[in-house]
Amino acid sequence: MKILNRSEIVSLLPQVELVEQLEAGFVQYSRGQSVVPPVGELLFDEPPGDVHIKYGYIAGDDFYVIKIASGFYENPRLGLSSSDGLMLLFSANTGELRAILLDQGLLTDVRTAVAGAIAAKYLAPKPIRKIGIVGTGIQARMQLQYLAPVTDCRDVLVWGRNPQHVADYQSAMARQGFIVNPTASASRLLEECNLIVTTTPSRAPVLECSGELPNGLHITAVGADSPYKRELGPGIVRRADLVVADSISQCLERGEIHHAVSEGILKQDDIRELGSVISGDSPGRETDAQVSIADLTGVAVQDIQIAKAIYLQSVRDGAPAGRRL
């Protein structure tokens, strides 16, 4: 049994083909080749926090994976990250524990960012002229980082509530080769960018349009992963030609699609699933003029694929993992 700590996982990450692994996972999920039960959830009041347990396996695979991810939103006052977590990888043949990945939530951040890159790869209009980012936190950074291999575009417009965080974001992203301009008006992102990624835990729409939207736009919403969170206003969803969910069943209960369907703006039959778009089983974007939305709430199959990839790479490496706790 291997125990990998966060720094060991960080050193393994560049060696694994995450886009390929996650695409395969999404396709197997959409083809019904995975077993992914409903998310387990534990809520706390004082202090406020939530814990999600995502778990499952892909049929015929050697492993099953359980991921525990927590958010305790008052942690920053104590100098701690609000998000934490770990992944457990077991033999699907004997139930034996094979690996504990003490990633403290890193792999959740990474697989979410990789899913954003995959959504852009399949759904964004070509070429991507300018990237809009809503939010300035860890996911706002990682989305850009993982978009870099998918597009040559380095021109970024960012919107955030806190000017200091926006300035920090600009300089951090500049070090990775992005030219980031801030805007005080989120609606400017809709006017200037043709790829937008929303990354906030907002409970009220951050992006909204009252009627018109420019042609040729893709929005990936990764912030809303629970029933009460929401980043996109109803006008945006109403205008979309194409709405893609990472998991239709999960997005009917959480995230942007959940709100749009319950408001009657979107019909369940009109939602496509990311894995089906990747495989070609469902059509994706048909013209560069279309407006598309990808709603990513995070599916266990992503956790399964990233945990497997890291574990198998550590085995190939014969890494010193498990000895340096």
Added chain:
Amino acid sequence: MKILNRSEIVSLLPQVELVEQLEAGFVQYSRGQSVVPPVGELLFDEPPGDVHIKYGYIAGDDFYVIKIASGFYENPRLGLSSSDGLMLLFSANTGELRAILLDQGLLTDVRTAVAGAIAAKYLAPKPIRKIGIVGTGIQARMQLQYLAPVTDCRDVLVWGRNPQHVADYQSAMARQGFIVNPTASASRLLEECNLIVTTTPSRAPVLECSGELPNGLHITAVGADSPYKRELGPGIVRRADLVVADSISQCLERGEIHHAVSEGILKQDDIRELGSVISGDSPGRETDAQVSIADLTGVAVQDIQIAKAIYLQSVRDGAPAGRRL
């Protein structure tokens, strides 16, 4: 963060007051002071296996606990135990991982056996004259072991399918001071014993009666923990004066009570909960002539309490835990 392996846990076990801790947990559960979501479940076909995820916390506690337990029934062919698992203990204030208990299913076996002892303590007629055990596996052994502090009775009648396993059981239990006689007829247990514990994963009743049952009998059923498992026939449940569940909501979906309610033999309103009997909120046994049944399907609150007890003892010990993986 502490990592305790199985042998470290074994050495801590005698130092903790498990009966007291589990009784407190059952009472808090029955009084609605715990948060215990439905059990997460993952099923496997080839080879057959099942994984259960039990998790939750007690209101106001410093910890939440997640327990993963697996059963892969072809493991013995590979020289492996069919059951495996681990427990994770986290801060309920920050989400930080505090301990990984690599017990490989031991603590599940122990807390199940302790719950059996608690059921006998509150529900068995006095005095216990002879103990009947159905099955010869690990739980059949541990139930007797944990009954020892609750009763002076050492006279045991055992029924098992495999004569070699029965003989092994007799000698193993003799080493712990029990005088064990075997019987080829399970119904003899009903005639001779006034405390019976059933411990098999049977899918068809092992104990049944066609009409009469002797007065003064308590049966604890711990084997059936899933919807399809069952050890007690309908005649037994029909004759019982008192039926107690570890969790009413869970027993309506799994175990003996689930079958009896769906067959119309037992009314939901007539079921009492173990924590309420312990606290006195519900009446327990009223006369030594009554026939009572305790259906124990295993509740997360037991896992919470035993994981906390082991962790806190390891902290008090300043044990070398976590250094000797």
